Amino acid sequence: MSINNKLEPVEVFAGTAWQAEMVKSLLENAEIEAFIMDEIVGTLSPWYTSGGGAGAVKVFVSSLDYEKAKLVVADYEQNLQNKG
Numbered sequence: 001m002s003i004n005n006k007l008e009p010v011e012v013f014a015g016t017a018w019q020a021e022m023v024k025s026l027l028e029n030a031e032i033e034a035f036i037m038d039e040i041v042g043t044l045s046p047w048y049t050s051g052g053g054a055g056a057v058k059v060f061v062s063s064l065d066y067e068k069a070k071l072v073v074a075d076y077e078q079n080l081q082n083k084g
Contacts, residue, residue, distance in 0.1 A: 013059040020057040
């Protein structure tokens with residue numbers, strides 16, 4: 001991803017409301033501002049926000065923080081795989 005002068009929100013994670021809140025918390029602990037989209041609709045009617053209803057709640061960060069955020073999300077996903 002090329003970095004330009006225009007800040008844009010970029011999706012870094014999609015999952016359940018609980019997972020999205022966890023990822024948002026981890027990002028904020030890493031000093032990355034994040035916000036959640038489709039938390040209510042994605043929980044009540046996930047098929048409206050995502051095909052098949054999977055990954056209905058999304059986490060976004062600034063395009064400037066995208067690379068750092070990808071590392072945090074990758075660590076979270078790796079930890080999930082190691083526990084399951």
